[in-house]
Amino acid sequence: MGGMKVLVVGATGLLGSEICEKLVAKGHKVRALVRPTSDPARIERLRSMGVELVTGDLKDPRSLEKACHGEEAVISTASSTLSRQPGDSIESVDRDGTTNLIDAAKKERVGRFIFTSFSGKFEEPSPLRDAKRGVEEHLKRSGLEDTILRPTYFMEVWLGPALGFDYAKSSAVIYGAGERKLSWVSFRNVAEFAVEALEKPSARNRLIELGGPQPLSPLEAVRIFERQSGKKFEVKHVPEEALRQQHSAAPDPLQKSFAALMLDYAGGDNVSMTEVLREFPVKLTSVEEYARAVTAPDPKK
Numbered sequence: 423m424g425g426m427k428v429l430v431v432g433a434t435g436l437l438g439s440e441i442c443e444k445l446v447a448k449g450h451k452v453r454a455l456v457r458p459t460s461d462p463a464r465i466e467r468l469r470s471m472g473v474e475l476v477t478g479d480l481k482d483p484r485s486l487e488k489a490c491h492g493e494e495a496v497i498s499t500a501s502s503t504l505s506r507q508p509g510d511s512i513e514s515v516d517r518d519g520t521t522n523l524i525d526a527a528k529k530e531r532v533g534r535f536i537f538t539s540f541s542g543k544f545e546e547p548s549p550l551r552d553a554k555r556g557v558e559e560h561l562k563r564s565g566l567e568d569t570i571l572r573p574t575y576f577m578e579v580w581l582g583p584a585l586g587f588d589y590a591k592s593s594a595v596i597y598g599a600g601e602r603k604l605s606w607v608s609f610r611n612v613a614e615f616a617v618e619a620l621e622k623p624s625a626r627n628r629l630i631e632l633g634g635p636q637p638l639s640p641l642e643a644v645r646i647f648e649r650q651s652g653k654k655f656e657v658k659h660v661p662e663e664a665l666r667q668q669h670s671a672a673p674d675p676l677q678k679s680f681a682a683l684m685l686d687y688a689g690g691d692n693v694s695m696t697e698v699l700r701e702f703p704v705k706l707t708s709v710e711e712y713a714r715a716v717t718a719p720d721p722k723k
């Protein structure tokens with residue numbers, strides 16, 4: 423199957439831009455919601471792929487109706503947790519904005535809606551968890567044919583420099599003792615599942631938990647990086663007690679949500695992919711493959 427008209431919201435982000443690329447490669451007609459403030463290089467990348475650009479904002483319901491007009495499916499990956507403008511918050515974007523988008527899709531008779539939520543094991547109370555679960559419920563009640571993707575931690579983010587796993591400097595921040603296993607997943611695989619979910623009728627009205635090929639503790643992940651890079655890592659732990667303290671004393675919804683994610687990380691998240699892979703044949707990237715790619719010497723140097 424090919425050639426569906428798909429609106430991607432979050433298209434300038436890490437996951438959304440990968441989804442756009444994969445959709446275009448499979449012959450779908452992709453429209454992306456962008457903002458005047460979105461990174462020009464990311465907008466240009468979408469344009470050069472042949473993606474149609476529409477301007478809008480999740481906080482502006484009219485713009486969403488226009489963006490949904492004539493589309494057959496919406497894929498939403500947007501979140502204010504990392505990419506924020508004034509007025510953006512977990513409440514205004516992740517909760518109310520995504521709810522606006524579902525309502526706009528319904529009004530414009532878009533048949534399919536694929537929502538990027540997060541793992542069912544992310545259970546620590548937080549505004550982000552409330553937003554994700556609230557949107558899931560709203561979507562299920564909407565009457566749209568939905569797919570809810572529930573990925574666990576992206577390896578490129580949580581085993582990456584932005585969150586203290588600085589492999590270039592052979593140093594790693596670990597949340598908690600680092601002994602409980604997590605099914606680190608590549609955002610590129612999550613993008614493949616989003617495209618599969620769009621194309622496969624069996625993905626309709628489904629909730630799909632997504633992880634990588636093998637659960638590994640953060641300390642095991644460090645060892646893999648040490649082997650691949652040939653360098654010993656300096657490991658710093660943020661003790662669970664300190665995370666608990668950050669969680670209860672968090673001054674705003676964003677910090678509360680990050681503290682909750684770190685506590686959930688410390689608790690582990692082992693996702694079995696056997697059933698899902700039987701239906702959706704995606705080749706899952708391992709932490710080892712990821713570590714090999716990012717620690718490989720730069721051929722230009």
Ligand SMILES: NC(=O)c1ccc[n+]([C@@H]2O[C@H](COP(=O)([O-])OP(=O)(O)OC[C@H]3O[C@@H](n4cnc5c(N)ncnc54)[C@H](OP(=O)(O)O)[C@@H]3O)[C@@H](O)[C@H]2O)c1
Binds near residue numbers: 502506579
């Ligand atoms: N990182 C993980 O480990 C992880 C795990 C599980 C689930 N997830 C989920 O995966 C999804 C994708 O993550 P990501 O890493 O791709 O995020 P990202 O790179 O931060 O991208 C976020 C996107 O949301 C857009 N956005 C933010 N506020 C908006 C608004 N008011 N109106 C319209 N668009 C808005 C941004 O647009 P601009 O460029 O214009 O700001 C950007 O395109 C998120 O929903 C996240 O919760 C992530």
